[in-house]
Amino acid sequence: MKAKMKCNKSTLSSMITIGMVVAAYVIIEILMKAGLVSSMLKGLLVPVCVYVLLAVSLNLTVGILGELSLGHAGFMCVGAFTSAFATKCLAEVIPSKGLCFFIAIVIGAAFAALFGFLIGIPVLRLNGDYLAIVTLAFGEIIKNLMNVIYLGKDSTGFHLSFKDSMSLGMGVDGVMLINGPQGISGTPNVSNFTIAFILIVLSLLIILNLIHSRDGRAIMAIRDNRIAAESVGINITKYKLMAFTISAAIAGVAGVLYSHNLAILQAKDFNYNMSILVLVFVVLGGIGNMRGSIVAAVILTLLPELLRGLSSYRMLIYAIVLIVIMLFNWAPKAIEFRKKHSLKNMLPKKASVKEEQ
Amino acid sequence: MSFITYLVQGVSLGSVYAIIALGYTMVYGIAKMLNFAHGDVIMVGGFTCFTLSSSMGLPPIVGVLVSIVFCTILGVVIERVAYRPLREAASPLAVLITAIGVSYLLQNVALLIFGSNPKSFTSVVTIPAIKLFEGQVTISGEAIVTLICCVVIMIGLTLFINKTKGGQAMLAVSEDKGAAQLMGINVNGTIALTFAIGSGLAAIAGVLLCSTYPSLTPYTGSMPGIKAFVAAVFGGIGSIPGAMIGGILLGVIEIFGKAYISSQMADAIVFSVLIIVLLVKPTGIFGKKIQEKV
Numbered sequence A: 001m002k003a004k005m006k007c008n009k010s011t012l013s014s015m016i017t018i019g020m021v022v023a024a025y026v027i028i029e030i031l032m033k034a035g036l037v038s039s040m041l042k043g044l045l046v047p048v049c050v051y052v053l054l055a056v057s058l059n060l061t062v063g064i065l066g067e068l069s070l071g072h073a074g075f076m077c078v079g080a081f082t083s084a085f086a087t088k089c090l091a092e093v094i095p096s097k098g099l100c101f102f103i104a105i106v107i108g109a110a111f112a113a114l115f116g117f118l119i120g121i122p123v124l125r126l127n128g129d130y131l132a133i134v135t136l137a138f139g140e141i142i143k144n145l146m147n148v149i150y151l152g153k154d155s156t157g158f159h160l161s162f163k164d165s166m167s168l169g170m171g172v173d174g175v176m177l178i179n180g181p182q183g184i185s186g187t188p189n190v191s192n193f194t195i196a197f198i199l200i201v202l203s204l205l206i207i208l209n210l211i212h213s214r215d216g217r218a219i220m221a222i223r224d225n226r227i228a229a230e231s232v233g234i235n236i237t238k239y240k241l242m243a244f245t246i247s248a249a250i251a252g253v254a255g256v257l258y259s260h261n262l263a264i265l266q267a268k269d270f271n272y273n274m275s276i277l278v279l280v281f282v283v284l285g286g287i288g289n290m291r292g293s294i295v296a297a298v299i300l301t302l303l304p305e306l307l308r309g310l311s312s313y314r315m316l317i318y319a320i321v322l323i324v325i326m327l328f329n330w331a332p333k334a335i336e337f338r339k340k341h342s343l344k345n346m347l348p349k350k351a352s353v354k355e356e357q
Numbered sequence B: 001m002s003f004i005t006y007l008v009q010g011v012s013l014g015s016v017y018a019i020i021a022l023g024y025t026m027v028y029g030i031a032k033m034l035n036f037a038h039g040d041v042i043m044v045g046g047f048t049c050f051t052l053s054s055s056m057g058l059p060p061i062v063g064v065l066v067s068i069v070f071c072t073i074l075g076v077v078i079e080r081v082a083y084r085p086l087r088e089a090a091s092p093l094a095v096l097i098t099a100i101g102v103s104y105l106l107q108n109v110a111l112l113i114f115g116s117n118p119k120s121f122t123s124v125v126t127i128p129a130i131k132l133f134e135g136q137v138t139i140s141g142e143a144i145v146t147l148i149c150c151v152v153i154m155i156g157l158t159l160f161i162n163k164t165k166g167g168q169a170m171l172a173v174s175e176d177k178g179a180a181q182l183m184g185i186n187v188n189g190t191i192a193l194t195f196a197i198g199s200g201l202a203a204i205a206g207v208l209l210c211s212t213y214p215s216l217t218p219y220t221g222s223m224p225g226i227k228a229f230v231a232a233v234f235g236g237i238g239s240i241p242g243a244m245i246g247g248i249l250l251g252v253i254e255i256f257g258k259a260y261i262s263s264q265m266a267d268a269i270v271f272s273v274l275i276i277v278l279l280v281k282p283t284g285i286f287g288k289k290i291q292e293k294v
Helices: A002-033 A039-065 A072-090 A097-123 A129-147 A193-211 A214-224 A226-231 A236-259 A272-285 A290-306 A308-330 A332-341 A352-356 B002-031 B038-055 B060-086 B092-114 B141-163 B165-175 B177-182 B187-212 B222-235 B240-261 B266-280
Strands: A150-154 A157-161 A175-179 B130-132 B137-139
Touching: A002 A193, A002 A290, A039 A072, A039 A193, A039 A214, A039 A236, A039 A272, A039 A290, A072 A097, A072 A129, A072 A175, A072 A236, A072 A272, A097 A129, A097 A236, A097 B266, A129 A272, A129 B092, A129 B222, A129 B266, A193 A214, A193 A236, A193 A290, A214 A226, A214 A236, A226 A236, A272 A290, A272 A308, A272 B092, A308 A332, A308 B060, A308 B092, A332 B060, B002 B038, B002 B137, B002 B141, B002 B165, B002 B187, B002 B222, B002 B240, B038 B060, B038 B092, B038 B187, B038 B222, B060 B092, B060 B187, B141 B165, B141 B187, B141 B240, B165 B177, B165 B187, B177 B187, B187 B222, B222 B240, B222 B266, B240 B266
Parallel strands: none
Antiparallel strands: A150 A157, A150 A175, B130 B137
């Protein structure tokens, strides 16, 4: 009976999360039809969705898998570049823009997942601080590599170089596709709010299903106690890789949306600060809480844009928020203090079911 | 001859990494935490020295001393306010994320005070460069001072740890916090002392780094900081000679990578070193193997 109730509770919680996203989408669509949304806010819709996807994906790694990834911008970078490249190549072959974008999303997600898998194999053997610093290292390596790739196409085929655009030796009809630090320019602007919304719902469905499945419980068992999980026969590497790859794929999808929303895509945008920014969303929303990540990502992306005056203090405030939230949530003394002075103590005590939350 | 020039440059850069890595390695050895903000303390040291000697016109030695004192205090304050409350936290991620927050905070405070335009740092070193082989190889004064500083600091630290009471307390705390406390060692004090020493060293590293590479921005410290962590891991985290050797090797690898492979790929090469080391020999060159207890 109790187990059944718990199951229902988790399903309900997932439904609330997805319902919240759907409701937000419907409200914004209605407001847009009514012409109440300013053009600035319209321009922010896709970036907000990009950050929501990133936050949800990082939360899978940090909150569910329990490992800190500081290289999430790297996976986003892979998704963004491979998909933008695919779109530019496919544009001539496939006339339908929608189909082309769909393929681009699949390619972006697949490549990011592939990178996540390949990087995950060595990285996930480590844990804690080492894992964090190695993901950071991989993020930087990906950014560095993307910065030196020069790729062009002419009638004879593709030309690749790691030096400069001159050494490609292209024919007269050559077109630069990836131009080193200048990146990819002229990607069609096909990302829109509806597609972004569908992608968010899909990602949420995947993640929430994973969390509430047998696999998800195994992943969380590894998070809570790796040695205990191993001793009851959970295959650590498999489950860690599973979570990490899914997380990377979703970050890749965020990258696809990002690249198809910008005219110029440059590798330097995907730096360490981007990874930290997403981490702030995850921490503020609550580690392991998908709904919180979504809300935090939306608020923290919209707020600085709406309050222009604050923009120079924005990063400073983020930093302070990060420290204060961590101290408030994790310091043993703060936890004790909260328990002592919480509202629950004032109310008459209910059955122990409350503890389950 | 260019080979020797690069080698000297590499050793000089590596010595800076080594000094930073010492701070990392000591803090990691004792508090078992990765102090992400360490790199930004370097930047604070650089800016303090810059403000005093370049803007206010005080003699460079005053700038250096004040920046050491300032960073030492800063290190202790950071430890007290941000890290100590989380020492017994349930998740090891808590203190790591807080450290990232502190790093971000320092960067953004510096950004608000000094702006994002690079400041040109006047070198504090006045020793003239040495020319060898009829002027084909030049060893800059900065390189000499950096190397000497690094060796002096390493010897000093080794003596401090092995010969003094405070140093022995550090060893004891890094071995077993609980047992050390039972033996009457002030654990909190010892950890604070470690942070103080580490941050003081970071200030020296900051001044030396900015003397060699004179452009100073709020982000100056973050990359060298991370690379110095790579150096500390390379040499074996917790080991003082390891930090030194790891730092110098990493500096040489970086400069050679820049010179002979690709200047844009230098960072990627350095990070690849980290990944290879962690995969092949996770304890580093001088690291101790720690048995996992259940």
